[in-house]
Amino acid sequence: MEKLSRIHVKSFDFMLRDGLKRMIKYLPPSEFSSSNGDVCELRVECRRQGKSYCAPLRLNIRLSINGISASVLDVPCGEIPIMVLSRSCNLSKLSRKNFPRHSEEEREIGGYFIVNGKERVLRLIIMARRNFPLAISRPSFKKRGHGYTEQAIVIRCVREDEAVSIMTLHWLMNSEPTLAFVVEREQFFVPISIILRAMVNKTEYEMFDDIRRGSGESLSLEETAMRILVRLKDEDYNSQSRALKYLGRLFRGRMHIPPNASDEEAGVVLVRNFVAIHLDSLIDKYHLLCLMVRKLHAFVSGQCCEESNDNLMFQEVLLPSTLYLQVLRAKIIQILDGTKEYVLTKSRKSNVKINSTLVQQYLLHRAPEISASMAYLLCTGNLPPSIRSDITPQLGGQSTGLSVPADNVNFLRMAAQFRAVHRGAIFTEMRTTSVRRLLPEAWGFLCPVHTPDGAPCGLLNHLAEPVEAVCETPKQSTVDALAVWLSTCKIRPVELSRQLSGVTEEQNAIPVLLDGRLIGWSSSLATAEQLANHLRDLKLNAQSKHVPYSMEIALVPPTDVGSQYPGLFLFTGGSRLLRPVKNVRHGEQPEVGGLIEWIGTFEQPYLDIAVTEAELFERAEDARSHIELTPEGIFSFVAGLTPYQDFNQVSGYRCVVTACVFI
Template sequence: MDFSTKWRNLPQGPSLKNLTEGGFGVLKEAQHAAVQDLTKAHIESFDQAVTDGLSRVVQAVPPLEFTVRNDKVSLSFVEVVIHNPVVSKGNICKEMRVFPAECRGRRCSYKGKIVADVSWSINGVPKGIIKQFLGQVPIMVKSKLCNLHDMSPKELVEHHEEAEEMGGYFIVNGIEKVIRMLIMPRRNYPIAMSRPKWKSRGQGYTQYGISIHCVKEEHTAINMNLHYLENGTVMLNFIYQKELFFLPLGFALKALVDFTDFQIYQELIKGREDNSFYKSCVSEMLRIVMEEGCPSRSKVLNYLGERFRVKMNLPDWYTNEQCAHFLLDECVCIHLKSDKEKFYLLCLMTRKLFTFAKQECMEENPDSIMCQEVMTPGQLYLMFLKERLSAWLVSVKLSFDKRSVKMKEPCTSENIMKIFNMGTDLTKPFEYLLATGNLSSKTGLGMLQNTGLCVVADKLNFIRYLSHFRCVHRGAAFAKMRTTSVRKLLPESWGFLCPVHTPDGEPCGLMNHMTASCEIVAETWLTTSISALLCSLGVTPVDGSPGQAFADCYPVVLDGAVVGWLETELAPAVVDSLRRFKVLKEKNIPPWTEIVLVPKTGKASLYPGLFLFTTPCRMVRPVRNLAFGEEELIGTFEQLYINVGILEDEIKPGVTTHQELFPHSMLSVVANFIPYSDHNQSPRNMYQCQMDPSESTGSLTMDVTLDPETKPAALRALLVACVTLLLSLHLWRWLRERSLPGLPGPPVWPLIGNAAQLGSAPHLYFARMAKKYGNVFQIKLGCRVVVVLNGDSIKQALVRQGPDFAGRPDFTSFQYISNGNGVAFTTITDRWKVHRKVAQSTVRMFSTGNPHTKRTFEHHILCEFKELLQLFVGKTQEQRYFQPMTYLVVSTANIMSAVCFGKRYAYDDKEFQQVVGRNDQFTQTVGSGSLVDVMPWLQYFPNPIKTMFDNFKSLNVEFAMFIQDKVIEHRKTIQSSTIRDMTDAFIVAMEQVRDKTGIFAEKDFVTSTVGDVFGASQDTLSTALQWIILVLIKYPEMQLRLQQEVDRVVGRGRLPSIDDQTQLSYIMAFIYELMRFTSFVPLTIPHSTTTDTSIMGHTIPKNTVIFINQWSLNHDPAVWPNPERFDPERFVDEQGALNKDKTSKVLIFSLGKRRCIGEDLSKLQLFLFTALITHQCTITADPAMPPKLYDYNYGLTLKPQAFSIAVSLRGPMSLLEEVTKSSADSKTQN
C-alpha cells in the first residue's frame, strides 16, 4: 500500500485534454492507475489470501487424528498450492493458459487447481508425504493467479478484454460475480454493549456485556462475550460449531495460567483497588471454582475437558487436559497465541465490564464505524478454504472407517492414495458459494449472515459496474430490522463512507460506498518489534509494576493483546513519538498503524487506554500531517481523537493536527463525478442511483463484438424472431404427426403445446377436459406427449396394471433431486426395488412397526407442539392476530429433524429457516406441468423459467449439503447396537444390504434417502397442518364438536395419544374429509410407462409421461355426493365409527408401487396434531381477513393463501410440560 505519491498530482478541476490532444483512442503503454485503484481492495485481499494467507491456513488446520484397527493415524497438511487456470492435461492446444474471455463465452467457471501435500503417520511414525489433487477453486480476475496479471492494455485487448480491465471479480458459469464487502465488528477490540435480550439467556443475566470479535492471522473468527450477572459474577460465552456455550469466568482464568488465586485476584483488581464491591465480586468468582473441587490449574483443565470433550470430536486417547487445551485454543481469545496473553486480556475485559455495568464508562455503538471493519473477498475466501480443507480431512477419515473393515493388509502409500481420492473435493462448495451467495458452513465462520454474500457484477453502465467494487454492505440480517439506527449516517463516518452515495428504498443506509480516498488494509505485519519499541518509550510490561498506581496508568493494547501499562503523564509524548515513526516510516512501524489514545475525562466516556491496531481489513484514508508536512494514513477509531481541518482558514495552530488532501474527500468516486451537484435537479444526481447514467452516459469499449453481455440488442431480437418463426412452422407440422393415434385431447399450440392452457390450477383444467374427452386423454407440453388419467382409470393403472405405470420420466429437474439416487424421483430398477424396500421398512419401524419408536415419535410431536403452542400464544399476546404458516413449516420440519437426526432447531435458526423456507420453489419446479421439464430448452437462454430453474438447482445443492453434513456427523458417532434415529437406521440397514448383495456400494444412498423422507414429509405435512387450522377457523362449530369429542374420550386430566386414534372417530373423519376436500396433493409426482401398454382401450407406448389427477377421484360426484361441501359426516357410519370403506377411497398418498412410504407416519402426525390443538386451545380468525378455502398457491402441493389467527388456551399448559419432561426422562433411560 503505497500512498506517498498517490494524491499529489490530483487535478484541480475538469479537463478535456484527453479529447483535444492527439492520440485519442490509441492504446497506452500502461493502464490508468486511478481506474485500477477502484478494485484494489478486492484484488489485494485475494492476493494476500492465496500467498501469505494460504501458508498461514496450512499451519492453522489442526492435524486429524483417529484410530484404524488399533493404530493411531494422523493426517496433516504440509503445503497447499493454488495454480493458475490452465487446460487439463491430455488436451492438445497451442495455448495451455485459460483466459477469462473464454470462460465468459463458454459459460464455464474461471478456476485453478488446488494441490496439497498431505503428511500421514501411524503411531507417531511419519510414513511420507502424498501430493493430492483437491479440486478446482475460483480465481479472481487480474489477481496474481490470473493469467491477465500484469498485462499491458495492448495485451489485454489481444486476449479479448477491455484495455482498462479492472478485475476484482470471479467468473462462475460465465457470469461475473463479486463477493460483497461486508461490515464486521472491529477485530480483537472489546466493545461494551447493552442488549436487553441478554436477560433471557438465563436467570440473573443482565443487559450488560463485553463483546469481542476474535480473528486469527488467517482470518478464522469467533464471537465471544462476557456477561455481567446480577450477583456480581461474570459468565464467559462462546460459539463452537454453531452451538452456544457458557463458562464461569473463574474457570477460564484458572485454566489459562498456573497462578495462585491471590495472583489472579491481584491482576483482576488492578486499577480498582479501592472498589470494595468489585473486589468482593472477584473473590466470589474464584470461590465458585474452589467449591467445584478445582484448587489448581490441572484440576480445572481436567474438569473442563471432561465436560466439553463430547462436543469436540477429538480422538479417544486424548486426556481431559488435552481436550481442555483444545477448547481454550479454539474458543477463547483465539487471536492470541499464548495462554498468558489470553489471561491478561480477559482480566482487562472484566475490569471494563464492571466499569461499564456501574455506568463509569459509556456504551460503545456497534453501528459506529469506529467499532467496525470490512470483510474483504480474500478474507471470506480464505476462511471458507480453511473450513473446506478441514472437511476434506474428515471425509478421508470417514473413508478410512469404511475401508478399514475390509482392509487385510497394512496401510501402504497405494492404499492411502486410493482413500485420499475418495475425499470430497473443493470444487462444488466454492462454486455454490459464488453462484448463489449462500454460505454452507458448519461453524458459521463467525459471520452474522449466510446469504447474500455474492452479487452479479451487472454492466447496466460503467457507473453501476464500478460501484460494486466500492460498496460496503451492512449485512442482510439488518435489512429486515424495523429499527433505523443501523441506517443512520454518523459523524465519525466522515472521509470513509460517502454521505450521499447510497440507493433509495430498502437498502438505503445499509448499502454504502467508500470515499474516493478510502482504502482497505490488506497486508499483515509482525508486531514483535513494536512491543520492544513501546517498552523503550516508557511502557511498563504487563507483568511489571509502573512508577505510579495502576489507577493512574493507561493499559496498552496492541492488536488485542495487553502489552503493558503507560503512566498518564507520559502518554501524550509516547503517542507523538509513535506517530512520528509512523509518518516517517521509521522503527518498523507500518504506515497503516492506528494509534488511539482514549483519554481519561473524569466522566463516563469511552474506556481509557492506548490502543494500537496494525491488523488488516480496516478502513484507512490519507490526510496531511501538519507537523511533518507528509501524508499519513488514519483509521476510523483514530480519527475521533485527532483534529482535521478541511480548508486553510480552518487550521488553528496548536489545535488542528491534520488537513484533508482535498475539500471533497468525503465523497465517493461516483459522487466526485458530479459537477455543480447543488445546481442539479435532485433525481439527476447520479450518485443517488447508478441506474440514471444509462439514460445519458456511454462508455468506451474495445470488445463489443466479443463480450456476450454487450452484443447489440437489436440484432439479437431480429435473430430470435426469425428463428422462432421458422421453428414454429416446423414444430406445427411435427406435432401433428407426433400425437398418439386414437387418444383424444384438446387442440395444441405450436411450440408450447397446451402449456398456456393449464393456468394456475392444472388439476381443475384436467377435470374439465376429462368431462369432454373421457378419463384418459392426451395433452402436449412443449413437444412432449403427456397422458392424463382421471377417475376410475387411476386405480386401473396404479393397482391392476401397477408395474406398467410405475416408472418415472426423464425430466430435467429429477436429475438434480438427491443426485438422482433417491426413492421418490428415480425410475424403477432392481436396485430401486431393494432401495425402496429398505426405506419403507425403516420408515414403518418409526411409525407403527415398533412400540418404542412409536412412543419416541409421539414424544417428538408433543415436544414440538408445546414449543409451537407457546409461540402461538406469545404471538397472540404481542400482535393479537398473526400468520402461522411459516411457524407450521418450521415446526413440521423440526419433528422430522428430530425423527431423522435426533435434533430440533430454534424457530429463529437462520440455517434451518433457509433450508425449509425455500421449499415452495422446489415444489413449483417438480410439480406436474413444470415448464422446464417439458420444454428443457428454456434453460439455455435468459427467461423467468431459467431463473427459477437455476435457483432450483442451487436449492438442491444447498439441501443436499445440509443433509450430507448430518449424515457425516452420524457416521462419526454411530454404534450399530444403538439406533438413535432414522438416519442411524438407514445407515445400518443399507450397510447390511451392501455387505450381502453389493448394492449401494458405489454411492451414498443414505443421504438421498434421508433427504427424500425429510424433504417430502415437511412439505406435505406442513401444507396439511395449514389447511387444518384454516378449516377450524372457517367452521367454528366444527372446532367445537372436535373439542367436545376429545374432552369426552380423553378428558382434561391427560393429553391425547396415538392410542386414542380408534376412539376419536370424528377427528379421524375430519382428517380424511380434509384430505379429500382440499386434495392438497392434487397431482402425484409424474409417472411414466415402463412398457407398451393399454388402458381402457387406449394404447400407450413405453416411456410416455403419465399425470395422475388425484383431485378428480376425491371430487367425483358419483362417489362423493355434493363434493364441494366440507362434511366429515360422510366418513362416519350409523354407529358413529369411522367408515373404512369410505376412507379407502380417498387418494392423497398415491397407490401401488409408488405409494408414499411415509403415509402411516404422516397420518399419525396429522391425527395427534389435530387432537392436541383441539384439546389445548381455541383458534379464531382475524375478522379483517375472513378465511377462504378456495384460494391457494399451486405447486406439488396446494398451499392456502395467507390467513391470520389468534390462539387462546383452554387451560394451563402444565400437562404438556409434565408429559414432555417425563417423556424426555424416559427417552434418556431407554
C-alpha cells in the first residue's frame, strides 16, 4: 500500500523537513526607508463534517530598523492543508493495525489532502529537466526581434529551495548570442558579452580562450568569440566593475534592493539572483554561459542535434511538495511586499514612525490569505489569481489542472492516480500529436498500455511499477563537497588556463558537468569512460560516502555526425525518475550475480540493457553490462495485474476497470 503513494508522501515529508527551511533561507528581505529616515483532528472527522485536514502555520518575522534588530513578530497564518500519512499527519504515528480503532482503513494509501471534506490529489506533471541546457529550435524565436533565428539554448535553472528561473541564449544573424532572462515577471534581452564581463574580472584573451575551450580549432567559433569581445571594446565595458554598474543602473528599478545600494551592488544582485540561479559562484555562472555559447554554436553549425522537450530523456516530474512550496513562497513574498508598500504609504501620509506595531497590524490582516491560497489551489486545481503571474512561467505555462479529485470508484482507480503523470492541461487543446507520442527513451519508465482513451490519450500516462522519483534535493553544501571530490578524480580543473598548464583542451576533450555546473575537463573519451565506470562502481557500493545511489551518470560520446552535444553529465537533483536494473559486471558469476542499480531517463539511452538472459548471452562477455529485473517491469501496477496479457480479449488493456482484472 505504501509503495503506491510513496512519491507523494516522501516528497511532502521532504518539504516539511528541509524544504521550508531552504525557502526561508532564500526569501529576499523587504528593505525600505521611511520619510523620516529611520492540535489536528483525525481525518475521518474532517471528511464527515466537511472540514479540511490542516495544521497551523506561523511566521516568525524579524524586524530591523537602521540595522538594529527591533523585534521578532509572531504572525499566525491560519491553517494549511496537510497530506494524509505524511510526517505531520496523526496517522503517521500509529501502526496500521491500530487504524481500524480510529475508524480508518487498515490499507490506507495516503498521499492526498482533505479540503472541505473532499479528497484531492496533486498531480505529477511533466516538466523540463532541471539545470541542463537544451538545444531547441522554434519558429517563435524569430519573432523576438530583428536578426533573431530559430535556434536557442534553453535551460531551466532550479535552486535548492525549488525556485525556478528560465534562461534562453538566442542566436542572432550577426553570430552574436543574446541572453534572455526574467526579472520580476518581465523578460529582458541582454548581449551575452555584457553578462560575461560582469561575471569575472579577466583579460580579453582569457575570455576568448574560455569561450572556445574544448572545441578544437573552430574558426567560426573563434569569430563568434571575437564578436563578443569587440562589443565589450566598442561599448567601453572593459572591466567587471563597469559592466556591473551598467547592469545595475538599468535593472535596479526592477529589483528588491535598498535605495542606498550603489549601481555596482545592484548589478551583483542581478547576476546572482536572476542569472543561473542554481549556481552560487559567479565564476561557475560564467563557465556555464561559456558552455552554452559553445553548444549554441555547435547547434547552429550542425555539429549538435536538436533536443526535444517531448522526450522523457529531457524531462522530470513536478512533485506535490515542489508545487506546494512554490505557492507558499510566492504568497509569503507577496505579503512582505505588501507590508513594505503599506508602511511607506503610512509614513508618507501621516509621517508615522516605523515600529513593530504598525508592521504587525498589516501582517495580521494579510497573513490569513496564505491558508486561503493553499486551500484554493487544492480545491480548484488552479493557481491563486493573486500569484498566478508569478508562478505560471515557473511551471512551463501551467496554471490549471494541478489537482484533481481522488477517484474512489474502486481501489485500482484510486491506486492508479498516485502513479499517474500528466503532460499538462495546456497541451489538451493542442492539435499536434508530438506531445502524445511514446518515444523509445520512455522504455521502462512509462507504461505503454496504461493511458485513457479520448482527449487525454498520451497526455495522461502511468509510471511503470518499479519506477520511483527522487523526492529529496541535496543541499548545496553537499553538491559543493561532491564537486570538490570529483576534482581529484583525474579531471582537469576548469580554471586552469593554458598558460599555467601548458596544454590545450582539443576537440576530443570532454566537459564534466554536475547538476548544471562545469567542474572540469576530461582529456579524452577514454579518460571520461574510466571516470564514468569508476563513479558507477562507487554508486553500487553502499559504503561509498561520495556518490549517492540516485546519481545519474551519462557519458555522451562525440561523433562524426551531428548528434547530442558530448559531455559527462552527472545529476543528483530531485524530481528525476529512476528505475532499477541489474548491473551484471559485479559478482563472481555475472550471469547469476549482480547488483541492483537505479538508472535515470538521461543515462538509459547510453546503456546496453538486455531484456532476457538469452539476449544477454548473445553479447560479447566484455559488452555485458545490464539486464532487466523482469520483462514485465515495463507495465504499470494496474496493467501488471492483467493475467495472460498475450491472450487478452481486447486490443488494449482496460487498466482502470476492475472487471478486466481477474485475481
